[in-house]
Amino acid sequence: MEARKPRTKSRNTMIRTALRDLRVQLALLNHQVGYRLALKDAELDCLDVLARDGALTPSTLARRAGIHPATMTGILDRLERGGWIVRDRDQADRRSVTIRIVKDRTAEVYRQYRGMNGAVDAICAGYTDEELELIAGFLHKCADAGVTSTEKLMAAD
Template structure:
């Protein structure tokens, strides 16, 4: 195996391990917060900005019936609220209650973020730009693959 092939294989293996640990982290965090992993996933998606229920369902990869239960649960513990869309009053958007979610959710992830920040101090600006670019490309690849998987019928 060439050096490059070995490096690529090693990087792909590290990405696989990172994905496994990311799932484990989400499961552990959800337990600590007192919600399930699907609810945490949806809360994470909503942290990027308000979404309609159907858009949240699409992004989370769950049915609209399931997302209603997610929203109900998150609303009952005060993490989200339903609001009328300013542009189209017929639409309802789901918005994160930043104070409430921040008080319960942020402290669970604070040690990880602190450790990441410390780790990133080992890299110069150019390396950080390279890593950021790689992660953006990886996210785009993931998004494309998720859309491909969802568009194909299951065997």
């Protein structure tokens, strides 16, 4: 088995720079989508978490979206007034609430991302399945590193 060559600092810098560029461009895209749908960034983040993870309690949603629980009430109020979410009372424990997205409204969000999703699909078409698995694995590891770094910063406060 051939040994891997050590990574040069410049290659690692290249990757970090590309990830920063991607973060900035995705933030700009999300800001434009939010503007078009009259959603703030945090509200769009909450909808994204709910679309990915399904119905959640407000405290779980706040934790997964990285939002202070006290701020979550205002965000949920705005999303509910806008028809984006529904608060369902737990039938067994009427004090407990679960937040779910309104499926009909999510199509509006997906329409806004159609251009980016199509561009990503076109980019992916140029790679083999094995290459895409490697890229996806790398991106998941980067996301996990972000979670760990965030948790360390939060613990230091």
